[in-house]
Amino acid sequence: MKHITFHFDVISPYAYLAFEQLPKALEGISHSVTYKPVLFGAILQHFGQLGPAEIAPKRTWTYRQINWLAKQQSTPLQMPSSHPFNPLGLLRLALACGNAGACNRYVTEVLFRHVWQGGLDAGDAQRLLSLTDQLQPARAPDDAAVKAELKANTDAAIARGIFGVPTMEVDGQLFWGLDALPMLRAYLQGDDWFSSSAWAKASDLPAGVVRKR
Numbered sequence: 001m002k003h004i005t006f007h008f009d010v011i012s013p014y015a016y017l018a019f020e021q022l023p024k025a026l027e028g029i030s031h032s033v034t035y036k037p038v039l040f041g042a043i044l045q046h047f048g049q050l051g052p053a054e055i056a057p058k059r060t061w062t063y064r065q066i067n068w069l070a071k072q073q074s075t076p077l078q079m080p081s082s083h084p085f086n087p088l089g090l091l092r093l094a095l096a097c098g099n100a101g102a103c104n105r106y107v108t109e110v111l112f113r114h115v116w117q118g119g120l121d122a123g124d125a126q127r128l129l130s131l132t133d134q135l136q137p138a139r140a141p142d143d144a145a146v147k148a149e150l151k152a153n154t155d156a157a158i159a160r161g162i163f164g165v166p167t168m169e170v171d172g173q174l175f176w177g178l179d180a181l182p183m184l185r186a187y188l189q190g191d192d193w194f195s196s197s198a199w200a201k202a203s204d205l206p207a208g209v210v211r212k213r
Helices: 013-025 040-047 056-072 088-096 105-116 125-135 144-159 178-188
Strands: 002-008 031-037 167-170 173-176
Touching: 002 013, 013 056, 013 105, 013 178, 031 088, 031 105, 031 144, 040 144, 088 105, 088 125, 088 144, 105 125, 167 178, 173 178
Parallel strands: 002 031
Antiparallel strands: 002 167, 167 173
16 A cells, blocks of 8 residues: 655645646545645745746636636635635644644544635634534644644645645655546556656756756
8 A cells, every 4th residue: 555645735726726636636546635735835935936826917817727727626715805825724734633733634624625616715714613613623723832833844845855836746756736546546556657768867968057046
C-alpha cells in the first residue's frame, strides 16, 4: 500500500478540484491519504512569488480556467463572493479537528465546499463560527498549539521543496497541481518512466540566464 500526503490550502481552487478528483485518480490502487493544511501565502512569500490572483490578467484567466475545469470534471464550483481571502481561520479549524498536523477527508471536504460551493463569503466570521459548531473540533482553533502546527506544516513543506498547492507527496516524490494527477497515478502503477533520466536528471539542467529580482 502506498501512502500519499495531500498538501493543501483551501484558498486554492486547483487544490479543491484536485481533492474532488483524487478518489478517481487513485481508483483501483491500494493507498492511504493524509490531508495536511499549509499556508500557501507563506510558501509564496518564501520563494518570492506572487499568487495567481495577485497578477491582474492571470487572475482573470485563472477564474475562467477553473470554471472550465470544474465543468469538464463535473465538479460543482461557485466562486466565493471575494477572492483571495484570509484562509487562516479555516486552516486552523482543519487542524483543530485532527491531530499530528493532519485532518481527515471529511473535514477537508467540508472546508473546501464551504469555500468553493454556494458563492458566499469564505472568510465571514459568522460562517466560520457555524462551521466550527458543525465540526465540533477537539481543540480550539485559536489554541497556540494549533497555530504552531500550521506553521510547522508550512515550514516542513518548504523544506521538502513544496512551492505550491495542491502537492501530492509519495515516496519522497512531489506531484504538484491538478494536472499532475495522471502522473501520480502512473507513478503509483509502477510506470518505469519514473526511473528514467527524464525524471532523474530534470533538476541537473543548468540555467542559461538568471533574472535579477
